[in-house]
Amino acid sequence: MDYTLTAIMAVVILTCIGLVFGFVLASADKKFAMEENPLIGEVKEALPQGQCGACGFAGCAKYAEAVVLDPDVPPNLCVPGKAAVAAVVAKLTGKVAEATEPKYAHVKCRGGNGIAKLAFEYKGVHDCAAAKLVQQGPKFCKFGCLGFGNCVRSCPFGAMTMGENGLPQVNKDICTGCGKCASVCPNHVIELLPISAKVSVSCSSKDFGAPAMKNCKALCLGCGSCMRNCSHKDEEAIKIIDHLAVVNQDVCHHCDNATCLTKCPTGAIGEMIKGVYKKEETKENVG
Known part of the structure; x- marks a missing residue:
C-alpha cells in the first residue's frame, strides 16, 4: 500500500514539474520569438518545393529567407523554377532576375x-x-x-x-x-x-x-x-x-x-x- 502511494505521489510530482517547465518554455518562446517577415512566406509559396538544394541553400525555406533578407542573393537561383519563378521572386523582392539558360x-x-x-x-x-x-x-x-x-x-x-x-x-x-x-x-x-x-x-x-x-x-x-x-x-x-x-x-x-x-x-x-x-x-x- 505504501509503495502504491509513493508511486502515485512520484507521478503527480513529475507531472507538476513538467507542467511548470512547459509553461516556462512557452512563455520564453513567446517573449523572445522573432516575427517572420511575411514576404519570406510569399517567396516560399512561389518556389516549387522540390527541396533539391540546387540554389545552394538547404531547401526552399532557407532560400526564401536569404533572397528576402540578403540584398546580394539573386532571385534566379531556383533552377527547377526557371525563368517563370525567377520573375515572380524578382517582383516580390524588387530585384532584377538575370536571364539564365535552362x-x-x-x-x-x-x-x-x-x-x-x-x-x-x-x-x-x-x-x-x-x-x-x-x-x-x-x-x-x-x-x-x-x-x-x-x-x-x-x-x-x-x-x-x-x-x-x-x-x-x-x-x-x-x-x-x-x-x-x-x-x-x-x-x-x-x-x-x-x-x-x-x-x-x-x-x-x-x-x-x-x-x-x-x-x-x-x-x-x-x-x-x-x-x-x-x-x-x-x-x-x-x-x-x-x-x-x-x-x-x-x-x-x-x-x-x-x-x-x-x-x-x-x-x-x-x-x-x-x-x-x-x-x-x-x-x-x-x-
Whole structure:
C-alpha cells in the first residue's frame, strides 16, 4: 500500500514539474520569438518545393529567407523554377532576375545490358554506392553507370526512370536541371547540359583504345578523330582529356551536319535533338 502511494505521489510530482517547465518554455518562446517577415512566406509559396538544394541553400525555406533578407542573393537561383519563378521572386523582392539558360541531366554512358560486359554477378544491396564498394562495381568498365538507380530515386520531380537496358532514362520535358541526380551518382556519369547543346559525348570511360572495346562496345576510344575533324578545332571546342573526348559547350558552334559526329567510330559522340541523344547504330549494333 505504501509503495502504491509513493508511486502515485512520484507521478503527480513529475507531472507538476513538467507542467511548470512547459509553461516556462512557452512563455520564453513567446517573449523572445522573432516575427517572420511575411514576404519570406510569399517567396516560399512561389518556389516549387522540390527541396533539391540546387540554389545552394538547404531547401526552399532557407532560400526564401536569404533572397528576402540578403540584398546580394539573386532571385534566379531556383533552377527547377526557371525563368517563370525567377520573375515572380524578382517582383516580390524588387530585384532584377538575370536571364539564365535552362539545363537538363544527360547520362554519359551507353554501356547498358549486353553492351558493357560484366566482371561478376552482384547480389548485394540494390544501391550504386554499395555496389561500387565491391571491386568498383560489377562491370569491367569502372567508369560507367552502375545501373542501380540512385539517380532515379533521388529525383524530386520524377523525371528519371530505369530503362530496359539497365540505364537511367531522362524525361527532358520534366527534368528541371536541379542536379540532384548528378550529386548522388558515385561514378559521376551525369552532367547538366544547356538546353541549346546539340553535341555531347555519352561516355565517361578513361580506359584507352581497342583493348577497352572488349569491355564495352559503346565507349569513347580517345582516338581524337572528333577533335581533329571539328570545324572549329582551333577554338578547342573538343578536347581529349584522360583518353576521353570532352565537348566545351561554351565554345561549340552546334554546327549543322557536324563532322565530329560522322567521324566517331563507336558513336560515343552524338547529336542532341531537343535534348534527346540521337546516333545511328554502329556496325556493332550499338545504339
